[in-house]
Structures are given as structure tokens and as C-alpha cells.
Amino acid sequence: VENSPLAAIVHVRGEVDLITAPEFRECMRSTATSNTHNGYVMVDLSELEYIDGGGVRVLEEGLELCQQRGRALVLVAPPPHIERILEIVNLTDRLSVVNSVEALHQGPPGGEPHGERGPQERGRHSSDE
Amino acid sequence: MSEHGSWAFTIQLETDPHVIRAVRKVIAATARIGGALDADARFIELSVGEALANARFHAYQNGVGPIEAVVTLDGEMFSVTIKNDGKPVTSARVPDARATTESLNWGLHMIGRVMDEVEITRSELGDRGTAIRMSKRLTA
Numbered sequence: 001v002e003n004s005p006l007a008a009i010v011h012v013r014g015e016v017d018l019i020t021a022p023e024f025r026e027c028m029r030s031t032a033t034s035n036t037h038n039g040y041v042m043v044d045l046s047e048l049e050y051i052d053g054g055g056v057r058v059l060e061e062g063l064e065l066c067q068q069r070g071r072a073l074v075l076v077a078p079p080p081h082i083e084r085i086l087e088i089v090n091l092t093d094r095l096s097v098v099n100s101v102e103a104l105h106q107g108p109p110g111g112e113p114h115g116e117r118g119p120q121e122r123g124r125h126s127s128d129e
Numbered sequence: 130m131s132e133h134g135s136w137a138f139t140i141q142l143e144t145d146p147h148v149i150r151a152v153r154k155v156i157a158a159t160a161r162i163g164g165a166l167d168a169d170a171r172f173i174e175l176s177v178g179e180a181l182a183n184a185r186f187h188a189y190q191n192g193v194g195p196i197e198a199v200v201t202l203d204g205e206m207f208s209v210t211i212k213n214d215g216k217p218v219t220s221a222r223v224p225d226a227r228a229t230t231e232s233l234n235w236g237l238h239m240i241g242r243v244m245d246e247v248e249i250t251r252s253e254l255g256d257r258g259t260a261i262r263m264s265k266r267l268t269a
Binding site for chain 2 (some may be wrong): 015017018019033050051053054057080081085088114
């Protein structure tokens with residue numbers, strides 16, 4: 001986890017499954033409820049290879065914790081097969097997805113926390129393979 | 130007939146998380162050998178993982194129990210049947226929409242969205258056991 005005044009960045013690598021989901025849940029809970037940053041919790045999924053339903057539920061719980069605290073949860077660069085899973089459970093409809101961590105420096109993804117979606121937001125994948 | 134042939138094999142396993150991880154990877158690798166595109170193999174892996182997780186959490190009440198996984202390639206149709214001997218499902222229906230609180234329904238919903246065919250059957254051997262057959266047509 002990286003912390004800056006603007007955001008906390010959680011880097012998720014490898015696999016989130018029955019074995020690793022508890023650690024991921026603890027990390028997301030502590031990050032979403034931490035007082036060491038403002039505004040955004042970014043979850044870097046660019047090196048995520050596998051996530052199961054339990055892992056997706058952790059992301060959803062993180063989103064709810066952030067919303068309770070007026071923060072925005074932003075997903076960064078999920079690989080296409082991961083983004084497809086997040087679409088299936090309608091999670092991508094409820095939060096912002098951006099192409100890189102640097103997108104935060106170009107303007108707030110999704111607008112200000114709890115705001116409208118911004119221009120830096122990644123385009124939606126509409127495929128339904 | 131697929132150039133990859135038609136065949137079947139059976140794996141006996143238990144619902145230990147490390148075993149579940151290994152078996153879903155084995156079955157995904159098998160799907161690739163059978164001609165699955167990478168995206169399809171990943172969805173098959175997800176479905177196997179969800180079915181095995183459901184067996185662990187629901188059939189065996191968050192514990193370890195026996196599973197039989199039957200893997201078949203019949204022409205272009207790749208199928209995995211996961212059978213458990215635990216508490217049976219209350220409904221053999223694959224939910225169309227994601228339930229917000231029930232992880233069993235959530236996993237089944239995901240399986241139903243990424244696989245071409247899903248069939249859930251309760252065991253005919255008394256009041257124990259459920260089988261879920263999940264099929265994906267492998268097209269290049």
C-alpha cells in the first residue's frame with residue numbers, strides 16, 4: 001500500500017482466491033478506514049491474474065467502506081478478463097476504472113469523491129462474450 | 130470432431146483451498162490443451178473455482194469434504210461436472226441476477242454468465258449431494 005495526501009494505492013498482484021482473500025480483505029478494510037490519506041483509494045489491478053467471487057466481494061465491501069467515509073474507490077487497469085468479471089457483478093457500474101495510477105494527477109477520476117464521472121475515466125467494455 | 134479428440138477423466142479431491150487452487154489450474158490447462166482460447170480457459174477456471182468454493186462453503190459448511198470432478202471434451206464441448214456429497218442445494222435454478230447477500234447465488238450467477246450451459250442436479254442418493262455440470266463450447 002502506498003499512501004499520499006491525495007490517495008492510498010493498493011497494489012494487488014497474482015491471485016485473489018480462497019487462500020489470499022482474507023489478507024486482501026484486511027488490507028482493504030484498513031486502507032479504506034485509514035486516516036492517513038484523503039479522497040481516494042486506488043486499487044491497482046494491472047498485475048492481477050485471477051479473482052474469484054470472494055475477491056470481488058472484498059472489492060465491493062471496500063467500496064461500501066469508502067462510500068461511508070465520503071471517499072472514492074478507483075480501480076486501476078484491470079486486465080480484460082478481470083474487468084469482464086467485475087462487469088458481470090455490476091461492480092464497474094458503481095465505481096470508476098482508470099488506465100493508470102497517473103490518471104489521478106490529470107484530474108479526479110469520476111469527478112470529486114461522490115461526484116460525476118470525469119473525462120479521464122477509462123471507456124467501458126461493452127462486449128458480452 | 131475436434132482435432133483435439135474426445136475424451137474424459139475424473140479427479141478425486143477434497144475442498145481444501147490449496148487443492149481447489151491446484152485443480153482449477155489443472156482444468157484450465159486441460160481446456161487450453163483441448164483448444165480453448167485464453168479467455169474461455171480463464172472463464173472455465175473461474176467457474177471451476179466458484180463451484181468448488183460453493184461446495185466448500187455450502188455443501189460442507191465451510192469445511193473439507195470429498196469432490197469428484199469429471200472433465201470431458203466431446204467434440205468442441207468442454208464440460209466439467211463437480212459432484213459433492215454434502216448438504217444439497219435448496220434450488221437447482223441458476224439465478225439470472227446477482228443476489229446481494231447470498232454467496233451461493235452470486236457464484237452460480239457468475240458461472241451462468243460465463244459458461245454456455247449450466248445444469249444443477251440434486252443427488253438421487255438420499256438427502257446428500259449436489260452435482261453441477263458446466264459446459265463451454267470451444268471455438269477458435
